[in-house]
Amino acid sequence: MGRSPCCEKAHTNKGAWTKEEDQKLISYIRAHGEGCWRSLPKAAGLFRCGKSCRLRWINYLRPDLKRGNFTEEEDELIIKLHGLLGNKWSLIAGRLPGRTDNEIKNYWNTHIKRKLISRGIDPQTHRPISSIGGATTAPQQQVMAATKAPPPMEATSCEENNNSSGGGGASRDGDDRSICLDLNLSISLPCQASEEATSAAASTTSSCSQAICLCCHLGLRGSDQACSCHQSTEDNSQQLRIFSDSICE
DNA sequence: AAGCGCGCCAACCGCAAGTTG
DNA sequence: TCAACTTGCGGTTGGCGCGCT
Numbered sequence: 582m583g584r585s586p587c588c589e590k591a592h593t594n595k596g597a598w599t600k601e602e603d604q605k606l607i608s609y610i611r612a613h614g615e616g617c618w619r620s621l622p623k624a625a626g627l628f629r630c631g632k633s634c635r636l637r638w639i640n641y642l643r644p645d646l647k648r649g650n651f652t653e654e655e656d657e658l659i660i661k662l663h664g665l666l667g668n669k670w671s672l673i674a675g676r677l678p679g680r681t682d683n684e685i686k687n688y689w690n691t692h693i694k695r696k697l698i699s700r701g702i703d704p705q706t707h708r709p710i711s712s713i714g715g716a717t718t719a720p721q722q723q724v725m726a727a728t729k730a731p732p733p734m735e736a737t738s739c740e741e742n743n744n745s746s747g748g749g750g751a752s753r754d755g756d757d758r759s760i761c762l763d764l765n766l767s768i769s770l771p772c773q774a775s776e777e778a779t780s781a782a783a784s785t786t787s788s789c790s791q792a793i794c795l796c797c798h799l800g801l802r803g804s805d806q807a808c809s810c811h812q813s814t815e816d817n818s819q820q821l822r823i824f825s826d827s828i829c830e
Numbered sequence: 831a832a833g834c835g836c837g838c839c840a841a842c843c844g845c846a847a848g849t850t851g
Numbered sequence: 852t853c854a855a856c857t858t859g860c861g862g863t864t865g866g867c868g869c870g871c872t
Contacts, residue, residue, distance in 0.1 A: 597840075597866085619857060635858080636841065671860060686861075687839055 594628045598637055602627055606634055607642055640683045647679025651688055659685060659693060664707040 594602070609625035615638070618631035627634060651659075655677060662673045670682035670689075677685065694704040703710050 595842075617857090630842090632843090632858085633841075639859095640840075668861065682860075683840080691838055 593622075593630050593633070595633075598641075602629065603637070603642060606638060610638060610642075636683075640681045643681075645679055646681065651680075651692075655680070656693065656696070659689065660697065660707075663689065663693075663704075 605625050605627055606621075609621065609627075613624070618635045620631070621627075621634050622629045622631055625634070629637075658677065659673060662676055666672050668686075670686045674680050674682040674685050689704075697704040697707075698710070701710050702708070
């Protein structure tokens with residue numbers, strides 16, 4: 582299917598955005614709202630591709646972005662979510678208010694991979710490195726191997742916990758696999774793991790019995806037409822708490 | 831002080847999914 | 852039903868800054 586280029590490359594700027602361009606984009610979106618990215622550059626007087634405008638807005642200019650370092654809680658939550666979802670950065674970002682998929686992806690590649698490797702955990706499969714062979718290989722080799730590995734699709738985010746108590750409901754291996762292969766099914770992970778991961782956000786969470794709809798679970802909460810559950814979507818900390826419930830579930 | 835290597839991150843690219851006529 | 856178009860996503864790249872020699 583012949584696809585037209587998203588923009589006329591001859592008349593578009595590339596590279597870093599200038600303050601003037603940022604200002605134009607911000608003021609245009611303030612006045613007209615997001616959307617119609619293809620026509621936005623022309624309307625806003627920008628010599629940029631629509632995709633580039635969208636990316637700039639989402640990753641850098643959006644007012645609700647949380648700048649600055651990731652907290653330890655965010656780190657752990659990203660690790661857990663990656664264990665569940667794989668490289669679904671947009672879904673992961675949906676559970677981290679104020680963070681973008683690009684930011685999380687970069688952070689994963691630069692920090693968390695290394696962190697997991699130093700813990701002896703394969704960052705792609707979330708399994709102990711020793712169990713996938715080559716336990717004594719150099720960290721860089723592990724990174725390279727991890728980037729080529731297939732998506733995890735296993736609920737091994739609780740690997741550390743499995744090593745000890747095994748936590749709540751889910752049994753090992755076979756059951757874990759089915760859990761993550763089909764996210765339409767109820768998610769069942771040990772409460773202990775998620776409580777550790779989201780201790781700050783979930784500090785008030787004691788019950789793991791609450792059922793969560795798929796919309797909520799995949800970050801679609803707030804989409805009224807898609808989600809029938811009645812929980813508020815306003816409060817970010819509540820979102821984290823609800824999600825921690827869901828992964829407890 | 832200069833050169834070099836490395837890490838970080840903003841931005842680009844290509845593809846897939848979704849939408850429209 | 853299907854082609855054209857738009858939007859969104861994930862992988863990758865390249866430039867910049869910083870630390871080390």
